[in-house]
Structure formats: structure tokens, C-alpha cells
Amino acid sequence: MKTTDLLVDIFLVLGVACQLVCCLGVLVFGNVFDRLHFAGAGTTLGPLLIGAAVLVRQTTSAAGITTIVIMVLILVLGPALLIATARAARRIEFGRIGATDQERGPG
Amino acid sequence: MNAFLIAATVLLVLLVLPGIVVVRGRPIDSIVALELCGTTITLVLLCLAEGFHRSAYFNVPLVSALCVWVGGLVFVRFVGRFR
Numbered sequence: 001m002k003t004t005d006l007l008v009d010i011f012l013v014l015g016v017a018c019q020l021v022c023c024l025g026v027l028v029f030g031n032v033f034d035r036l037h038f039a040g041a042g043t044t045l046g047p048l049l050i051g052a053a054v055l056v057r058q059t060t061s062a063a064g065i066t067t068i069v070i071m072v073l074i075l076v077l078g079p080a081l082l083i084a085t086a087r088a089a090r091r092i093e094f095g096r097i098g099a100t101d102q103e104r105g106p107g
Numbered sequence: 108m109n110a111f112l113i114a115a116t117v118l119l120v121l122l123v124l125p126g127i128v129v130v131r132g133r134p135i136d137s138i139v140a141l142e143l144c145g146t147t148i149t150l151v152l153l154c155l156a157e158g159f160h161r162s163a164y165f166n167v168p169l170v171s172a173l174c175v176w177v178g179g180l181v182f183v184r185f186v187g188r189f190r
Contacts, residue, residue: 005110008110008111009110012110012111012114012154015114015150016114016117016118016121019118019121019147019150020121022143023121023122023124023125023143023147024124026124026125026128026139026140026143027124027125027127027128032133032135032136032139035128035136035139035140036139038143039139039140039142039143042143042146042147043142043143043146046146046147046150047146047149047150050114050150050153050154051153053111053114053157054111054153054154054157057157058157061162062162062165063156063157063162063165066162066165066166066169067153067165069169070149070153070165070168070169070172073169073172073173073176074146074149074172077172077173077176078142078146078176080176081142081176081179081180081183082142084179084180084183084184085135085138085139085142085179085183087187088135088138088183088184088186088187089135089139091187092135092186092187
């Protein structure tokens with residue numbers, strides 16, 4: 001077994017394991033904000049590792065560059081989408097985006 | 108069957124977990140699960156493209172990543188209006 005094959009296998013197993021944890025977290029946790037944490041991790045760790053696995057094979061070919069673009073899109077746009085979702089969830093749950101009086105605390 | 112095709116198959120099976128939330132959860136919970144589904148589907152398409160050794164297939168996950176983002180924003184925009 002070559003070193004590149006071993007690297008690909010390691011990256012793929014880790015990436016799929018990350019996605020498994022994120023999918024399980026979204027299913028198990030009941031609060032929308034807890035679910036957002038897992039969905040956020042699903043747009044960073046898993047894609048990075050799986051993208052790295054593809055890049056080990058493709059390096060700087062056209063497919064490799066496309067993979068880099070896909071990774072950048074997921075890593076940049078994913079959290080932006082999650083922030084928009086969190087703002088909508090906040091508006092639905094608490095009626096406003098800012099902190100409530102209870103969250104501000106005394107003083 | 109190479110490692111990428113196996114990874115794509117496992118990732119496809121994983122879609123069942125957020126899929127349950129999409130079907131049974133509240134609208135905002137369903138959107139969170141749907142966003143995770145979209146990312147996972149993009150990864151599935153990426154693994155399939157590499158698994159089949161076709162460089163032309165790499166355009167599909169690229170379009171998928173963009174569509175998931177735009178679709179998610181549209182859903183969030185409309186669901187945010189309901190309380």
C-alpha cells in the first residue's frame with residue numbers, strides 16, 4: 001500500500017466519521033441552537049478532510065483546483081448561511097435578535 | 108469499488124439521520140437539518156466524481172455547493188417571518 005493511498009484512507013475515514021457525529025448530533029439534540037452547532041461543524045471539519053483526501057490524489061490538476069474552489073465555497077458560505085439561520089431561529093424563539101432582559105442579567 | 112465510492116455510499120446512508128429531523132422537526136429545525144443534508148450531498152458528489160475518475164463530474168458538486176447556499180438563504184428568509 002502506497003503512502004498516498006494510506007493518507008487518502010485516513011482522511012476519508014476521519015471525514016466520514018466527522019459527518020457521522022454531526023448527523024447524529026443534529027438528530028439527537030432537541031434545541032435548534034444545539035443543532036446549529038453540529039450543522040456548523042458539518043460544514044467545516046468533514047468537508048476539509050474529504051477535500052484533503054481528493055487533493056492527495058488530484059494535486060494541481062483541473063479537478064484538484066475545482067475541489068479547492070468547492071472547499072472554499074463550503075467553508076466560507078456555510079457559516080454565513082448558519083449565521084442567517086441562527087438569526088431567524090433567534091427571531092422565532094425569542095421574538096428579537098438582540099439579548100433578552102434575562103440574558104443581560106442585573107445591571 | 109474504491110475508497111471514495113465506499114465513502115460516498117456511507118455518506119448517503121448518513122443522510123437518513125438529518126432526514127428524520129427534516130420530516131419530523133419544526134420548520135426551523137428542518138432547515139438546519141436540510142443545510143447539513145446539502146453539505147453532505149455535495150461531499151457525496153465530490154467523492155463520486157473522484158471515485159469514477161471523471162474530471163468533468165467535479166463541476167456537479169461545485170454547482171451543488173452554490174445551490175445549497177442559495178436555497179438555504181431563501182428558506183431562512185421565508186421561515187424567519189413565521190413565529
